[in-house]
Every structure is written in structure tokens, then in C-alpha cells.
Amino acid sequence: MPRPGHKSKSKRAVYRRVPGGRTSKHYEKKIPGKPQCAKCGAELHGIPKNVKKHCKSEKTVNRPYGGHYCSKCMREKIIDLNTNKP
Ligand SMILES: [Zn+2]
Incomplete structure (x- = not known):
């Protein structure tokens, strides 16, 4: 049973051979x-991988x-929105 801190979607399980010879998770x-x-x-350029560390202006364009x-x-979308007005 993994401990609660490891039961997270941000963690992944890997199998490693430990010095004793057995395989451990x-x-x-x-x-x-x-x-x-x-x-x-x-x-996308100008957007960091780890968004938690940065302030709002550094996280977006x-x-x-x-x-x-x-x-x-974005250009296509805006042109599309403006030309297909009802
Ligand atoms: Zn695109």
C-alpha cells in the first residue's frame, strides 16, 4: 500500500533493482x-512548464x-468570429 503522499496523479511508479537484488516499487x-x-x-512559446512558481504575467501571453x-x-479564430456574425 503506497503512502498517501504517493497516491497522487503527479507521481508515477517505477520499478528499481535495489542493492539486495530484489525489485522494489x-x-x-x-x-x-x-x-x-x-x-x-x-x-506554445512564452509559457513555462511549471506554472506554480511564476506570477500571472510570466505564465501567459x-x-x-x-x-x-x-x-x-488565434488569428484564424478572431477572423472567423468577426466574419460569421449573424
Ligand atoms: Zn495552433
């Missing part, structure tokens, strides 16, 4: 992935849909 912290565009999946869509997809 260890828990490692997961490395966060690179932030991606929600539409095309391209890597200062434009509409910044930090969610890349600049190309």
Missing part, C-alpha cells in the same frame, strides 16, 4: 509536458486566447 515525480495549442497542437491557442490559430 519507487515513486517519482512526473515531469510536466510542454504546453500545446488547443487547436493544432503546436508548442498577453493577447486574446494567449496561453491557449498559438498566434496562427
Whole structure:
């Protein structure tokens, strides 16, 4: 039974051979992935992997849909929203 601190989605189980020869289950912290565009999946620039350490202005890009869509997809989205008005 893992201890409560290891029963987290941010941890992963790895099996390690210990000096005694047996294999033991260890828990490692997961490395966060690179932030991606929600539409095309391209890597977003200007956004850190570990967002907890930074202040708001360092975590996002200062434009509409910044930090969610890349600049190309944002441009398409805004043009689409403005041309398809009812
Ligand atoms: Zn995109």
C-alpha cells in the first residue's frame, strides 16, 4: 500500500533493482509536458512548464486566447468570429 503522499496523479511508479537484488516499487515525480495549442497542437512559446512558481504575467501571453491557442490559430479564430456574425 503506497503512502498517501504517493497516491497522487503527479507521481508515477517505477520499478528499481535495489542493492539486495530484489525489485522494489519507487515513486517519482512526473515531469510536466510542454504546453500545446488547443487547436493544432503546436508548442506554445512564452509559457513555462511549471506554472506554480511564476506570477500571472510570466505564465501567459498577453493577447486574446494567449496561453491557449498559438498566434496562427488565434488569428484564424478572431477572423472567423468577426466574419460569421449573424
Ligand atoms: Zn495552433
